[in-house]
Amino acid sequence: MDILLKHAKKYRVDIFWAVVMVVIMAVSTLWQPKLLQKVIDAILKDQGDKITSLGIYLIVVAVIGLLAGVVNTILSAKVAQSMSADIRETAFRKIQTFSFGNIERFQAGNIVVRLTNDITQIQTLIMTILQTLIRVPILFVGAFILAMDTIPDLWWIIVILIVAVLGISMLTFGRMGRHFGLMQGLIDRVNELAKENLMGVRVVKSFNQETNEEKRFDKVSDDLNAQNIYVGTLFSVLIPAFTLIGNMAVVAAIYFVGDLAKADPSTVTAITSFINYLMQIMFAIIIGGMMMTFSARAMVSIKRLREILDEEPDIYYTDVPEENLTGSVSFEDVSFSYEGDDKPTLKHINFEVKPGEMIGIVGATGSGKTTLAQMIPRLFDPQEGMVKVGGKNLRDINEKSLRKTVAFVLQKAILFSGTIADNLRQGKEDAAEEDMDVASQIAQASEFINRLPARYDAEVEERSANFSGGQKQRLSITRGVIGKPKILILDDSTSALDAQSEKLVQKALNNELKATTTFVIAEKISSVINADRIFVMDDGELVGEGTHKDLVENSQIYQEIYNTQKGKETV
Numbered sequence: 001m002d003i004l005l006k007h008a009k010k011y012r013v014d015i016f017w018a019v020v021m022v023v024i025m026a027v028s029t030l031w032q033p034k035l036l037q038k039v040i041d042a043i044l045k046d047q048g049d050k051i052t053s054l055g056i057y058l059i060v061v062a063v064i065g066l067l068a069g070v071v072n073t074i075l076s077a078k079v080a081q082s083m084s085a086d087i088r089e090t091a092f093r094k095i096q097t098f099s100f101g102n103i104e105r106f107q108a109g110n111i112v113v114r115l116t117n118d119i120t121q122i123q124t125l126i127m128t129i130l131q132t133l134i135r136v137p138i139l140f141v142g143a144f145i146l147a148m149d150t151i152p153d154l155w156w157i158i159v160i161l162i163v164a165v166l167g168i169s170m171l172t173f174g175r176m177g178r179h180f181g182l183m184q185g186l187i188d189r190v191n192e193l194a195k196e197n198l199m200g201v202r203v204v205k206s207f208n209q210e211t212n213e214e215k216r217f218d219k220v221s222d223d224l225n226a227q228n229i230y231v232g233t234l235f236s237v238l239i240p241a242f243t244l245i246g247n248m249a250v251v252a253a254i255y256f257v258g259d260l261a262k263a264d265p266s267t268v269t270a271i272t273s274f275i276n277y278l279m280q281i282m283f284a285i286i287i288g289g290m291m292m293t294f295s296a297r298a299m300v301s302i303k304r305l306r307e308i309l310d311e312e313p314d315i316y317y318t319d320v321p322e323e324n325l326t327g328s329v330s331f332e333d334v335s336f337s338y339e340g341d342d343k344p345t346l347k348h349i350n351f352e353v354k355p356g357e358m359i360g361i362v363g364a365t366g367s368g369k370t371t372l373a374q375m376i377p378r379l380f381d382p383q384e385g386m387v388k389v390g391g392k393n394l395r396d397i398n399e400k401s402l403r404k405t406v407a408f409v410l411q412k413a414i415l416f417s418g419t420i421a422d423n424l425r426q427g428k429e430d431a432a433e434e435d436m437d438v439a440s441q442i443a444q445a446s447e448f449i450n451r452l453p454a455r456y457d458a459e460v461e462e463r464s465a466n467f468s469g470g471q472k473q474r475l476s477i478t479r480g481v482i483g484k485p486k487i488l489i490l491d492d493s494t495s496a497l498d499a500q501s502e503k504l505v506q507k508a509l510n511n512e513l514k515a516t517t518t519f520v521i522a523e524k525i526s527s528v529i530n531a532d533r534i535f536v537m538d539d540g541e542l543v544g545e546g547t548h549k550d551l552v553e554n555s556q557i558y559q560e561i562y563n564t565q566k567g568k569e570t571v
């Protein structure tokens with residue numbers, strides 16, 4: 001609840017007026033039956049003047065109540081929407097501080113559901129609170145007192161009605177609350193499955209997996225449907241049950257009022273307002289029950305959002321001034337394990353790289369090449385040892401200094417929707433067209449960019465679906481080199497390029513970014529054969545280091561990789 005209170009402060013004036021409007025609305029609702037009773041009384045006594053004045057009075061009270069209701073709805077909607085937008089933005093800002101590790105802990109799909117579905121639940125709760133929280137007790141207590149005051153002899157009908165409606169509400173709304181919790185978990189699962197399926201739609205189709213995928217999805221969707229049907233069934237039983245109780249109370253009131261009227265004829269005119277108050281008591285209990293059920297559902301959502309807001313970022317940057325670092329990189333006895341893994345992925349890695357060196361990293365799949373590279377831009381922190389850039393421990397430099405020094409071109413080229421220029425400017429905020437020309441020439445991207453009518457203003461669709469794998473990689477390399485970083489890491493980033501283009505990229509890098517320290521992770525030895533030094537990784541260990549010539553002579557693992565590739569390629 002503290003999330004709601006914290007974000008409510010900003011809207012306290014609107015909340016105050018929303019609450020005032022609710023009170024006016026409740027008082028108007030309570031007042032109307034009494035006025036109606038007086039109008040009927042005047043009609044029976046044929047008091048023409050009184051009928052008109054009371055009639056106008058009744059209409060004015062009803063219109064005021066109606067207007068208060070409209071203003072309350074407008075204010076409540078405004079506050080609910082604004083507060084939920086604020087909470088969503090706060091959560092999104094928090095997510096931006098997360099490391100890879102933090103995000104993996106939640107899974108991306110799960111975070112999306114929290115930012116959408118859970119926020120919607122919270123929005124509904126805020127709206128419900130502002131519309132009903134105060135109205136329910138005022139209506140319940142007011143209608144109870146007024147009903148007792150109207151026909152005191154029928155007090156027992158009021159008590160039986162309250163006991164019956166309360167009993168049924170507690171039984172059903174309690175059950176619904178539990179099922180809402182289950183539904184939330186299933187909605188997560190439906191979202192995850194749909195996302196996984198759509199992201200991997202090419203794999204699904206090429207492996208003819210549609211039927212299996214449908215089965216997996218249907219199972220979760222059916223479970224969710226079963227929960228929905230259960231809650232729906234409870235609702236469909238509830239409404240006739242409440243109607244029956246209400247009608248029985250009305251019949252009892254009419255039946256017994258006959259006896260009372262013999263002694264006091266004025267009781268007859270009181271029956272309409274008495275019935276009205278009975279209905280108001282019943283609705284107050286029902287609305288209260290529904291509010292509690294909504295709250296139970298929204299509490300699950302608040303808890304899920306709290307988890308995001310309370311998550312401590314794994315990686316903190318120290319508050320030191322920005323500085324210009326050199327391109328040297330050193331690992332001092334670095335060991336690292338992914339969370340939940342009992343086996344380390346990197347084991348006691350030691351090396352030193354001078355500014356401007358080109359380092360190739362090779363090794364079997366899963367040997368830890370990407371993990372090692374991810375330590376340099378500090379995507380993960382090692383559990384043991386120290387990573388230094390420009391002679392400084394990464395834990396002692398600020399984020400900006402590191403980001404402007406290191407550019408990382410990922411194995412999987414990821415572009416954002418927008419234009420090509422928008423994407424390139426992620427690598428250099430103020431990049432001019434000339435910078436883009438130079439960078440795209442290095443990445444061998446200029447040819448296809450120049451063929452696009454809008455060139456750098458060409459649109460990149462969502463998930464860059466309008467570009468081929470090779471084009472995405474070229475654009476991704478362009479973004480990596482555009483800021484002329486001191487350290488450039490290419491993680492298997494030329495895998496979708498033909499051998500000729502790959503060679504041209506390497507040549508251009510050598511010519512244009514001579515001063516840049518470059519790490520090239522490659523599956524193919526041919527991609528790193530000309531590197532100043534090549535690191536050989538095996539099962540998390542750095543088992544060899546040297547030029548291609550040295551390694552062919554001295555490293556058994558390198559020789560094995562080299563020999564398996566030699567037959568297939570011109571190395």
Ligand SMILES: Nc1ncnc2c1ncn2[C@@H]1O[C@H](COP(=O)(O)OP(=O)(O)OP(=O)(O)O)[C@@H](O)[C@H]1O
Binds near residue numbers: 366367370
């Ligand atoms: N985010 C992660 N969480 C848990 N384990 C991971 C994660 N990323 C990698 N691993 C594990 O760490 C090991 C090393 O992975 P890494 O990606 O560094 O290897 P690699 O040498 O780059 O492989 P490849 O050549 O196939 O890209 C693998 O066993 C992998 O399963």
